[in-house]
Amino acid sequence: MRAVVTRVLEASVTIDGNETARIGKGFLILLGVHENDDEKEAIWTADRICGMRIFEDGNGKMNINPKDAGAELLIVSQFTLYADVSSRRPGFFHAARPEKAIPLYERVISECRAKGFNVQTGEFGADMKVQSINDGPVTIIIESEFE
Numbered sequence: 001m002r003a004v005v006t007r008v009l010e011a012s013v014t015i016d017g018n019e020t021a022r023i024g025k026g027f028l029i030l031l032g033v034h035e036n037d038d039e040k041e042a043i044w045t046a047d048r049i050c051g052m053r054i055f056e057d058g059n060g061k062m063n064i065n066p067k068d069a070g071a072e073l074l075i076v077s078q079f080t081l082y083a084d085v086s087s088r089r090p091g092f093f094h095a096a097r098p099e100k101a102i103p104l105y106e107r108v109i110s111e112c113r114a115k116g117f118n119v120q121t122g123e124f125g126a127d128m129k130v131q132s133i134n135d136g137p138v139t140i141i142i143e144s145e146f147e
Helices: 039-051 096-114
Strands: 002-017 018-023 026-032 062-064 072-078 119-121 128-141
Touching: 002 039, 002 072, 018 072, 018 119, 026 039, 039 072, 039 128, 072 096, 096 119
Parallel strands: 026 072, 072 119
Antiparallel strands: 002 018, 002 026, 002 128
């Protein structure tokens, strides 16, 4: 599983001209599911996201986790994170098919909610317009070690 986590001041998703999700301070998470992923990766990835200490403390050090910072999460499915760019036209054969990816995407969401976060989401497979105001900017790539 691959997650691109960006610390944001705010972020939103618009589908067909209608805003469907919005968060304030927190993480915009683009989440890709690999064809070999299972629940183990979903649980591990959610744990990493929810425990990452990338908010600044009083000394300006990234030392505060998202829960203590009062962060919200916006999780957007992103199969293109598994693009094969060995040619000029990317291939996506390592991205999980929807029948496998959707339950794992939803598992990450439910794990984050179970940890007490306000989690907003994109819509799996939809043509989304994602906007964000990056904070820092701070962007971290999380990749499960199980692939």
